[in-house]
Structures are given as C-alpha cells and as structure tokens.
Amino acid sequence: MTRTRSFGQLEDGTVVQALRLGEGDGLSAEILDLGGILARLEFDGAQGRTGVVLGLDDAQAYFDDPAYLGILVGRFGNRISGAAFELDGQRHEVTANEGRHHLHGGALGFGRRMWTVEEHAADRLVLRYRSPDGEEGYPGNLEVRATYRLRGARLRLDFEAICDAPTLFNPTHHPYFNLAGDCSVPAAAQWLQVPASRYLPVDGRLIPFGTLADVAGTPFDFREARTLDVAADPSDPQLRMAGGYDHCLVLDGGAGPVARLYSPHSGIALRIDSDAPALQLYGGHALDHQHPGLGRGICLEPQGFPDAPNKPAFPDAILRPGTVFRRRIEYGFATPGPRRKWEEVAAALDACGPDPSIFD
Incomplete structure (x- = not known):
C-alpha cells in the first residue's frame, strides 16, 4: 500500500505530501507535511468505512483555510x-x-508551515519544525517535534519542544469531528461528555475575563452526556454573544478521558485522553460561511488556558531553556453501534482506553 502521495502544491510551487498511517482497515489516517494537518481519519461504522473528520481536497485550500481544519496549532493555541x-x-x-487579537499562532502559524518528515512508517510519523526567533513576534528559537502513532483503534499525538530563550508555548490540535461521516447529519446531534465542573466566560471578542464559572445549570455542563443541540440554550448570553459554543472547559483532572463523543447515526464513538488542563469546545458554526456545503464538525482541543500570559490567575504557558515541553493527545475509537444507550457507549470506550505500553 502506498504510504505517501502527492496532495497538490501551493501557489509558490511547494509540493505537499499526504503521509498514510494504518493498513486500510480499522483506523487509518492521512497527515500532511503542510501544518501536520490531519486530512483524513477513517474508521468502520454501521454504514462501512466512515470519515470521521472534516477535510478539504487540496493543499492550497488548506493553506487558505480560515477555519484551521485539522492543523497542529502553535506557538499559542x-x-x-x-x-x-x-x-x-x-x-x-x-x-x-x-481583529486586534492574536489567534492560533498568527497569520502563518504552525498550521501553514511546512514540516520536515523525520520518520515515516506504517504506524508512526515524526514531523519537525524550527520556529525562528521573532516568527509572528514570539521570542526565542523553538524546536518542535510532533509524533503521530497509530496502533489498533488509537491515534496518539505527542508534542515535544525546547527553546533557547523564554517564550510562550501552548500547542493543540484542531480536527473537526462529525462521527456520522455524513454532512447531512448535524454534528450537534452527537452525544458529548466532558468531566469539567468549570468553564471560562468570555467577552464579545471571545477573550476570557480571567475568572472561572461553575457549569452547573448552564449549557456548558457536559458532565453527564447530552447532545449539543439539546444542551444549547438560545437565551444564554454567552452562547448568544459567541454565536454558539466557542468556550474553554476547565478539566477536573484525574483518571479517565477528557472527552467522549458518540454518533447514534454511524454507531462510532470517540474518547480523547490528554494531559492538558483544559479543553476548548467549538461547535463549528463559522463553517456555514467559511466552507458552505462542508457541514459542521465539533472541535475538542486539549490545551492550556487561553490568554494565559495576560491573566495572572491562569496557569502560565511559559517555556524556558533547559526545559522540555511535552503534551499528549490521544484519540481512541469504538463501534458500540447505532442508537445505543450511553452506558453501552461508555463501556465500549472504556474498553479501548489508552495503553501506554503499546506506544513505547
């Protein structure tokens, strides 16, 4: 099976490659050397082979994409x-x-940069990027490695970074999930569970106020599984102002996944495990005009706190020389089947929980 194929070229002539992980059955992925973009992720559902992330058809479309589909985000998510x-x-x-704010690493963040392929095998892809001092205004030279590893029904992403001067670093990953694999099935009909008792309220420009709010009695309470369309309250001032979900949930910590997602349509379920302290929930509503016809997907982005350098009460996102930054994001899939009870979904996902030994 071909492991690498051309994914087109950019306007400046740069050739972009799609690098395959997996054998074609079970879980398989295609990742671009442009932005480390997760362009394809497929799993077996009730209707057969199912694409579970939203994607575009060519390299230039990704470079021009205002929605950050599938990218590695940095320096600051x-x-x-x-x-x-x-x-x-x-x-x-x-x-x-x-506007006057900075988002996802700037005009040419990590998602629009070409990454060097250090290693590519059937189950492993190692990408490297050197972000020079002053890029997008950030201080210090930064060396970043992003390692994708696929084993069975799990895809794991590990970030590792070092710097030569104090800098900010808060990477994340930005795939849009619609586990139905069908743009006619609303992404908001997916069931979501997140162990987060607090969230970060934001102002009209989606900048956190710097305080933590209790999720109880709000549309941001996903401690018990429910769909986004049921959870959303059109009278909620935070949702009205943001146009939908675009908020950071503060994770409770402890063992277990940071999110579970399930499509009653395809019968596919996803668990996300990570060591990040927070999870950005974005409902994908801007896609309606950014990519008409693509449908919506839900972004679940493990990360540090947004605007951390300007909010003294938030955990900082400073990386200093002599320190190695590490962050893990792992996606595990199961097929409990269509229209199952949540208890069955949770049990199926628990059975595909992370096993560190398989990634040694």
Missing part, C-alpha cells in the same frame, strides 16, 4: 488579547490576525 504580552518584564507584540 487560542487567543492572546491585544496581540501582546509581557514576559520577564519585556513586552512582546505578536501578529494581530483576529
């Missing part, structure tokens, strides 16, 4: 208010690419 921060007494101005 989510928003930095005023596109500026202070680090060790020095002010740094980063690219303002969302």
